[in-house]
Amino acid sequence: MTPPAFSAVSKESLSDSVYRQLADKILRGELIAGAALPAERELSEALGVNRGAVREAIKRLQQARLVAVRQGGNSVVLDYLAEGGLELLPGLLVNAQGQLNTAVVRSIMAMRSALAPDIAAAAAQKGGAALADELDALLARMRADAGSLKALQAHALAFWRKLVERCGNIAFRLAFNSMTRTYSQAQDAMAAVLQAEFRDLENLGAIAAAVRRGDAETARSHGRLHVEIGRGALEHALDAVDAGGSIQ
Structure with a gap:
């Protein structure tokens, strides 16, 4: 196997740059599970950084369960699908x-479709009138900003953030945070594809009303209907990408 080539990194946030480059090579399979990372000295020379930056990056890789440090200080790449x-x-x-x-x-999107109905239901059980008032205020902003897709996108995210913050389930919150960070990388490209979901005030309004009544099953049902609008549109767009096109 040909050793992966490394590129000199920016002198700003050295450990961050080293971490990102090493993590990227692991996630893309250039550094395979079971392989040993080059020694700190070798990495320092290849990346053009000091050994302290390399050491800090390897600590972060450990925390992310991308590598394990064995006896003697050697770092071995882990199978991120099993460990991450x-x-x-x-x-x-x-x-x-x-x-x-x-x-x-x-x-x-499949994970989102699975989680969103339960998030809406849990929020309906726990949120009450105070949450419903906040959701209704967001819906009013969405109606006022109907001409701005970017604003609708931001309001829709805020709507679901309020639901997940008040649902009382820390696992839902952490999963939501991870999905949101991932989505943020492609949100400009996704806006047009998901616009029908962002404009779906009918189901969002039904969720808000169910929260006010404490009606978990109605919230669950409308949560499912709402996210399936976006999932269907995105599946269509992804089929085009897989066929050699691009997201429109």
Whole structure:
């Protein structure tokens, strides 16, 4: 196997730059599971940074479960599919050719479709009138900003953020945070594709009303209907990408 080539990194945020480059090579399979990382000295020379930056980057790789440090200080690449968590999703969104990884996007949308109804239901059980008032205020802003897709996108994200913050489930919140960070990398490209979902005030309004009544099952039902609008549109767009086109 040909050793992966490394590029000199920016002198700003050295450990961050080293971490990103090493993590990228692991996630894209240039450094395979079971392989040993080059020694700190070798990495320092190849990347053009000091050994302290390399050492700090390797600590972060350990925390992300991308490498394990064995006895003697040698670092071995781990199988991120077996060891990693949702925080790795942003690094998987774009493939080695700089293209959107459609399989990862589909996986994220499937997870979102699975979680969103339960988030809406849990928020309806716990949120009450105070949350409903906040959701109604957001819906009013969405109506006022109907001509701005960017504003609708931001308001829709805020709507779901309020639901997840008040649903009382920390696992939902952390999963939402990971999905949001991943989505932020492609949000400009996704805006037009998902606009029908952003304009779906009917289901969002029904969720808000269900939250006010404490009606979990109605919130769940309308949450499912709402996110499936976006999922269907995105699946159509991803089919075009897989056929050699681009997201329109």
